[in-house]
Amino acid sequence: MTYQFKDWNGCKIYLSFNREDKPQDIHHVWVICRYQEQWLLTKHSQRGLEFPGGKVEKGETLEEACQREVYEETGGKVKELTYLGWYRVCGKKESFSKAIFYATIDAMDHNDDYLETSGPQLVSEWPSQINQQKEYSFIMKDKVLPLSLSVVKNRQLY
Template identity: 50%
Template structure:
């Protein structure tokens, strides 16, 4: 288990074990690829980030991950792999979030991308992402680099992380 502090100085506990904090977390985050590119979304307030969100009533976290990628990017998930889970006790309460790696096989143009401005494809993630104002706070703590390393360890990416 990894322990560190997020962008807002809340303690984060990150594990790549199977559901260490909850079997049914209420949030998901999906590190996504489309072909050889990273598939992100541009949140209207937070900036560039990987898709994710809340698990709705009656759906599993896996189903929520697939739905969030479609809603926020128009990406149709063809492969979805659980990577890990993290726990944050913050001012707004406790958040437990599943982390997934996904591949999208198709990108569909959508009339509405919900709270985002739609997909953003990148050949590489910037090395200075923590200081880059275009990126969401969710991209700036230890969850992303540790998860990218785990994706490489699991041999899911098929390419280097940058």
């Protein structure tokens, strides 16, 4: 089943948790992280609180990109990584696909530089009506997050 909806910016989103229909052109990752019974987010300098993620570098696998992005943006060391699904953003100027993963983090390092973020942010519980919370990124405010968390819960990953 592929979900279709619009994101916070009005872009059309296609979301699937079926590994068989994963597109070949995935060049971004988004990693839902859990550390010591809390959600591990990062604070992007422009967008706000969100899960770590980013572009896959040349020669990297999706899994390697997840590990690198989580470490660069939070200092988190991935213990276990599980593929959840993918989503495609059809923007006004460009379209791109992201693979969605779930990661358990077993240790945290302090980094001197967290690149475009201000480092790790731990959250115990989601705020009610997250889409009205200014400190959260627009990436956290569409249906990708709750549907992905549903998959995490159904698969009993935490």
